[in-house]
Amino acid sequence: MTAGSSSMESVRFWWGIIVAKTMGDEAKIFTLSQVSEHNQAHDCWIVINGKVYDVTKFLEDHPGGDEVLLSSTGKDATDDFEDVGHSESAREMMEQYCVGEIDPTTIPKKTKYTPPKQPHYNQDKTSEFIIKILQFLVPLAILGLAVGIRIYTKSA
Template sequence: MGGDGKVLTLAQVSVHNTPKDCWLVINGKVYDVTKFLEDHPGGDEVLLSATGKDATDDFQDVGHSKSARDMMDQYYVGEIDVSTIPKKTKYKPPKQPHYNQDKTSEFIIKLLQFLVPIAILGLAVGIRLYAKSS
């Protein structure tokens, strides 16, 4: 491995975020991938967008080959102090009122109790008017 095994904070790694100086954190290790930017099959933008954070998930989601993983050794700088990486929180949707099927059914019943008599009355008036005109 190329690094001297030093332990770095995320703040120290985060300043290396340009095309001339690009470091990544993957699986608790820090890599200087500056020389690899031009050769990266996904383009340099992909690597640059992964700076300043733990890029482990991004790296694993792509499904890199064994040879790509072996190639990482030559870019090794050191270890990341994991206490400096913010903990990932699980998404919790906002609290919403419970959908009450009974209240919906109750509303529909009340609506029908109002509309059905009006419809019957309208039909009766319509039949009576039709009968008078005939």
Template sequence: MAKVFTLAEVSEHNNSKDCWLIIGGKVYDVTKFLEDHPGGDEVIISSTGKDATDDFEDVGHSSSAKTMMEDFLVGEIDASTIPSKKTYTPPKQPHYNQDKTSEFIIKLLQFLVPLVILGLAVGLRFYIKSET
């Protein structure tokens, strides 16, 4: 049965003399591999103290690298000790009206129609007055 570690326990192993990683729910002691890592030891050390699965997968490691990992396996991580990843929620924004032209025309008509009616009424009044 594999030993189960907490994130706090794994996080204590975070330097070039004692380096552990969490990848895919498993804990690896990669201290002996640091000097041989093609990307350098800084890359690995920067991934300590957290779930490094995404970091590992983003690089696109070969199948032989994944097989080699088994030599460094020391146990599993207690998943309840790893903070859940937060998904991005965009901020609430006001509804965007894509058809600004129609909105502008409506406002323009709301302004002009009463003016036209008023102009016709005043003009009609003067016309009637001039006829009498």
């Protein structure tokens, strides 16, 4: 630890969970797989903004229903939470359900969707192709029309 980087007094490893002692409080660090095990109505944990929340007691009181919270287990639910636009009082209420923090190295990196490269549609080349075909077909059509008129006038 560098000076001034954190107020941590000690860090120890205990039964697969890193426990950090910070100013007398024990802050637990959980992996995403550990949090994912808590995905039932009787035991529901979610991850929002790097913190782990045990929302089991809040499931019945959640305005969006318990399914909203249950569907957010086993992943980083920060985007789901932010998309809804929760009030400041809802954010303050969350603190009573906080049980620790998530180990950020266990959360999969978000990959940005990149559409596959497609050949660039060149409108200039398309119009050039049409002009070349017309340069061939128009004189051919005129020639065909002239031959048709000649044959028609000869027979009459």
